Amino acid sequence: MVSTLSSSTQATPVVSPNQSLYPLTSRTNSQGHLEIGGCDVVELVQEFGSPLYILDEWTLRRACQLYRDTLAQCYGGTSQVLYATKAWNCLAICALALQEGLGLDVASGGELYTALQAGAKGEDLYLHGNAKSVEELKMALEVGCTVVVDSLFELEQLAALATPEQPARLLLRINPGIDVHTHEYIRTGQTDSKFGIGQFQLPQAFEFLSQHLQLRCVGFHAHIGSQIFDLQGHRDLVGVLAQIWRQGLHKGLPLQELNVGGGLGIRYVESDDPPSIPAWVETVATAVQQGFGLAGIPLPKLLCEPGRSLIGPAAVTAYTLGGQKGIPASDDLPEGRTYITIDGGMSDNPRPMTYQARYTARLANRPEAEPTQLVTVAGKHCESGDVLLRDIRLPDPVAGEVLVVLATGAYNYSMASNYNRYPRPAAVLVNEGQAQLILRRETYADLIRQDLLPERLLR
Ligand SMILES: Cc1ncc(COP(=O)(O)O)c(C=O)c1O
Numbered sequence: 001m002v003s004t005l006s007s008s009t010q011a012t013p014v015v016s017p018n019q020s021l022y023p024l025t026s027r028t029n030s031q032g033h034l035e036i037g038g039c040d041v042v043e044l045v046q047e048f049g050s051p052l053y054i055l056d057e058w059t060l061r062r063a064c065q066l067y068r069d070t071l072a073q074c075y076g077g078t079s080q081v082l083y084a085t086k087a088w089n090c091l092a093i094c095a096l097a098l099q100e101g102l103g104l105d106v107a108s109g110g111e112l113y114t115a116l117q118a119g120a121k122g123e124d125l126y127l128h129g130n131a132k133s134v135e136e137l138k139m140a141l142e143v144g145c146t147v148v149v150d151s152l153f154e155l156e157q158l159a160a161l162a163t164p165e166q167p168a169r170l171l172l173r174i175n176p177g178i179d180v181h182t183h184e185y186i187r188t189g190q191t192d193s194k195f196g197i198g199q200f201q202l203p204q205a206f207e208f209l210s211q212h213l214q215l216r217c218v219g220f221h222a223h224i225g226s227q228i229f230d231l232q233g234h235r236d237l238v239g240v241l242a243q244i245w246r247q248g249l250h251k252g253l254p255l256q257e258l259n260v261g262g263g264l265g266i267r268y269v270e271s272d273d274p275p276s277i278p279a280w281v282e283t284v285a286t287a288v289q290q291g292f293g294l295a296g297i298p299l300p301k302l303l304c305e306p307g308r309s310l311i312g313p314a315a316v317t318a319y320t321l322g323g324q325k326g327i328p329a330s331d332d333l334p335e336g337r338t339y340i341t342i343d344g345g346m347s348d349n350p351r352p353m354t355y356q357a358r359y360t361a362r363l364a365n366r367p368e369a370e371p372t373q374l375v376t377v378a379g380k381h382c383e384s385g386d387v388l389l390r391d392i393r394l395p396d397p398v399a400g401e402v403l404v405v406l407a408t409g410a411y412n413y414s415m416a417s418n419y420n421r422y423p424r425p426a427a428v429l430v431n432e433g434q435a436q437l438i439l440r441r442e443t444y445a446d447l448i449r450q451d452l453l454p455e456r457l458l459r
């Protein structure tokens, strides 16, 4: 666990990135500033502007390697890690994951297109979605990507598009009926969910597959939810899938691949205590070996598709602090409240508003200063709920200082919007003292790129 900063020049000891609040290369430099990937965060903001997403290449690679290597070491069969690109999909990140030997889970035509542009091939790709369009399915078939089929309706759609010459390679997404303790909006494996084929629908699905030989069902997939700290959910999941696998084999399906989804949580605040990446991988691998190997079923190729635990801890968002508003104590508000503004908010990180997500923040120019003052960090949008951090302690922050919010790599840029017509921030990839722009800051011109102005509306 890394929750404090190293001020030495030694590399930080290797830990599981998802248990660290900071990117693993973080340290306090000789200026007393926060440094990530060998780059001074205050200087990064001066050079690239604010707000700024800062992605630490070493931390991301380390997380990819931990998943990939632990799986290869502790699982007796073949395996493949897929990066769930919905967490943050852009050319550079897709390319980096491919370089590390990962495949890519894409959840839309747009994510698929980006992955292809980043160099992915059909065999690297798995297309998700509970309501895929015909265009998305056609695109997947054309590039030879595996389709993770979410419903009986989609099986019919695929059967109409695939041919014996261009068969569809698919996994069935199963709803395993497993409930986990995470935010209601990010649970996906419970019976009452829009995702996946219910177990009560499986006889129909198997029958349909046996009648449509242009559909090659090579395995099953399930995903029980996100930001999960308890390993039991995935143990239970493997048990359910092993039973269904037996039924599928009995029906003559050419099963090879078992995809157990993603979901491992990360540390956002000090009190979060997720299991490490190796602990999660070992749990899953052991459960599959027990559920399959011991039951005499040949081991499937084991796939998993983490998103948050790969990219979340690798990035931070840097903001510039603005003015403050102090509300005096009253009966309703015994401690009063100090609002401090930032130059970003719900448009670059909608998670606090959407899931009541909590984060940790530090000042980049004095990360080790004693956090004395109770403040609430408010975004710049026209919404009362646009509050990024509620009642946190900072060391008497002043306007102009750079506030760094930690662990913002997952579901921040990918869920960002242009609400209030704010341009999306830039993102830089930092490594060994070099910073490279991987996403340009949007301009006002970008904001009206798609606008059309019929001439008759002009005054
Ligand atoms: C189908 C599927 N796979 C993988 C993921 C990645 O999950 P996580 O980011 O929690 O690892 C998600 C998101 O929850 C998902 O819906």
Ligand SMILES: N[C@@H](CCCC[NH3+])C(=O)O
Binding pocket: 086, 186, 188, 226, 227, 351, 355, 410, 411
């Ligand atoms: N967007 C969610 C995770 C959902 C992942 C998609 N199934 C979050 O930020 O926590």
